[in-house]
Amino acid sequence: xxxxxxxxxxxxxxxxxxxxxxxxxxxxxxxxxxxxxxxxxxxxxxxxxxxxxxxxxxxxxxxxxxxxxxxxxxxxxxxxxxxxxxxxxxxxxxxxxxxxxxxxxxxxxxxxxxxxxxxxxxxxxxxxxxxxxxxxxxxxxxxxxxxxxxxxxxxxxxxxxxxxxxxxxxxxxxxxxxxxxxxxxxxxxxxxxxxxxxxxxxxxxxxxxxxxxxxxxxxxxxxxxxxxxxxxxxxxxxxxxxxxxxxxxxxxxxxxxxxxxxxxxxxxxxxxxxxxxxxxxxxxxxxxxxxxxxxxxxxxxxxxxxxxxxxxxxxxxxxxxxxxxxxxxxxxxxxxxxxxxxxxxxxxxxxxxxxxxxxxxxxxxxxxxxxxxxxxxxxxxxxxxxxxxxxxxxxxxxxxxxxxxxxxxxxxxxxxxxxx
RNA sequence: GUGGGUGUGGCGAAGCGGUUAACGCACCGGAUUGUGGCUCCGGCACCCGAGGGUUCAAGUCCCUUCACCCACCCCA
Numbered sequence: 216x217x218x219x220x221x222x223x224x225x226x227x228x229x230x231x232x233x234x235x236x237x238x239x240x241x242x243x244x245x246x247x248x249x250x251x252x253x254x255x256x257x258x259x260x261x262x263x264x265x266x267x268x269x270x271x272x273x274x275x276x277x278x279x280x281x282x283x284x285x286x287x288x289x290x291x292x293x294x295x296x297x298x299x300x301x302x303x304x305x306x307x308x309x310x311x312x313x314x315x316x317x318x319x320x321x322x323x324x325x326x327x328x329x330x331x332x333x334x335x336x337x338x339x340x341x342x343x344x345x346x347x348x349x350x351x352x353x354x355x356x357x358x359x360x361x362x363x364x365x366x367x368x369x370x371x372x373x374x375x376x377x378x379x380x381x382x383x384x385x386x387x388x389x390x391x392x393x394x395x396x397x398x399x400x401x402x403x404x405x406x407x408x409x410x411x412x413x414x415x416x417x418x419x420x421x422x423x424x425x426x427x428x429x430x431x432x433x434x435x436x437x438x439x440x441x442x443x444x445x446x447x448x449x450x451x452x453x454x455x456x457x458x459x460x461x462x463x464x465x466x467x468x469x470x471x472x473x474x475x476x477x478x479x480x481x482x483x484x485x486x487x488x489x490x491x492x493x494x495x496x497x498x499x500x501x502x503x504x505x506x507x508x509x510x511x512x513x514x515x516x517x518x519x520x521x522x523x524x525x526x527x528x529x530x531x532x533x534x535x536x537x538x539x540x541x542x543x544x545x546x547x548x549x550x551x552x553x554x555x556x557x558x559x560x561x562x563x564x565x566x567x568x569x570x571x572x573x574x575x576x577x578x579x580x581x582x583x584x585x586x587x588x589x590x591x592x593x594x595x596x597x598x599x600x601x602x603x604x605x606x607x608x609x610x611x612x613x614x615x616x617x618x619x620x621x622x623x624x625x626x627x628x629x630x631x632x633x634x635x
Numbered sequence: 636g637u638g639g640g641u642g643u644g645g646c647g648a649a650g651c652g653g654u655u656a657a658c659g660c661a662c663c664g665g666a667u668u669g670u671g672g673c674u675c676c677g678g679c680a681c682c683c684g685a686g687g688g689u690u691c692a693a694g695u696c697c698c699u700u701c702a703c704c705c706a707c708c709c710c711a
Contacts, residue, residue, distance in 0.1 A: 274709050274710080275710080279710095296710095296711085325711080329708095330708090331702095331703085332704070332705070332706085333704070333705080334710095334711085335709090335710075339711070342711095408707090490704095490705075492710075492711080494710065494711060495711070496711070497710075518711095519711055521711030522711085523711080545671095547670075549669055550669095579664090580670055581665090582663090583670080583671090584670045585672080588671035589671080589672085595670080595671080599669055600669090601669085611670075611671090613671070616670095616671085
């Protein structure tokens with residue numbers, strides 16, 4: 216159908232776009248204060264970037280990417296997330312030569328071929344930050360603090376920071392072995408999905424919703440049980456910095472991130488308002504990512520948040536972030552001559568930064584007044600033939616209905632005086 | 636990809652086999668000739684997501700399809 220948008224995409228209409236602008240401004244402001252600078256990365260990349268960066272076995276790469284061949288037979292993919300591109304750009308532009316850490320943020324559309332539902336779309340928008348070049352736990356905490364500051368300024372309540380550490384590759388290997396050892400005893404009693412997960416991703420068994428599986432996995436070794444001394448120390452320090460920043464968190468040893476690049480710190484910010492899609496923000500440390508893309512070993516930590524998921528949350532919490540402003544002036548005219556003069560005045564008002572409007576449908580004066588009222592105009596300028604012949608116009612204050620005559624030459628000046 | 640629910644004008648919502656498809660909001664116009672927010676009057680669905688079928692007759696039954704919602708999965 217020609218008049219139907221592709222599944223999972225959205226048109227954002229006036230009324231909504233103002234809210235997006237408000238959010239975008241807020242994100243940029245907070246980032247500026249935290250020392251994160253904007254990077255704009257391509258909407259599409261070489262497919263290999265995501266295969267390597269995100270991981271071949273992840274759902275995102277294995278079944279959710281929009282991949283196609285361009286006219287030169289290159290495999291191209293619409294970006295499903297922003298971290299891989301940002302890391303690529305960091306290496307490509309040798310940002311490691313800059314004072315470290317390099318702190319970046321991005322926002323924009325991402326694409327994943329998934330079944331749409333509330334809070335989940337095929338084209339959706341992420342805002343994300345990445346800090347490259349420091350393995351200090353304080354950066355992990357800063358990044359979490361940045362996310363929380365955004366939500367704080369939006370006025371959101373009831374957010375929970377879920378925190379875990381998945382350790383380094385060594386810890387992960389050790390944990391996987393211990394976990395499988397634990398699970399194999401009762402493997403046949405787990406649900407079919409979990410039996411599948413046993414080989415592919417045993418960690419996932421821990422957050423299966425099936426009550427039976429929950430029960431069976433009680434007491435299973437957690438990633439935290441298997442942290443090496445270095446990773447353990449890192450995790451403790453992250454918690455320490457979060458305490459210093461007075462950021463509350465809950466340890467969630469079942470929290471696992473789905474992308475291959477995560478190491479050590481993993482976190483999610485959870486909110487209850489959007490049904491099944493409760494993760495409003497997710498991130499962590501990815502010390503192996505840059506190396507896997509062919510760069511020098513470089514630590515990194517960051518997060519991404521789903522912008523679409525913020526709006527329903529705001530709404531159910533009764534928070535309005537609209538930045539729509541009422542109209543300053545409506546210019547109503549009567550007759551052809553007056554209409555021309557009205558148009559001139561309108562354009563002059565706008566040169567002076569006055570938000571102003573006129574009728575463009577040849578409506579009756581009555582209808583124009585009605586229109587002005589609907590726009591919530593503060594002032595209406597009324598121009599008729601009789602006023603025109605005397606070189607004046609009528610200025611009406613819409614709240615009090617007071618009207619005065621103003622000389623044609625002074626309209627703009629007088630209007631401005633009455634507005635400010 | 637799997638399971639469940641829904642689909643009537645711009646929005647909300649009746650109708651559940653039978654003449655011109657209620658109603659509310661919104662929108663447009665009018666109520667003596669040049670003035671808003673209240674009130675009153677009028678207008679606004681060759682058609683009930685799309686396609687096909689059953690029937691003398693379908694928005695109302697059946698099939699297919701599409702979209703949306705919820706859950707699984709996964710994630711932001």
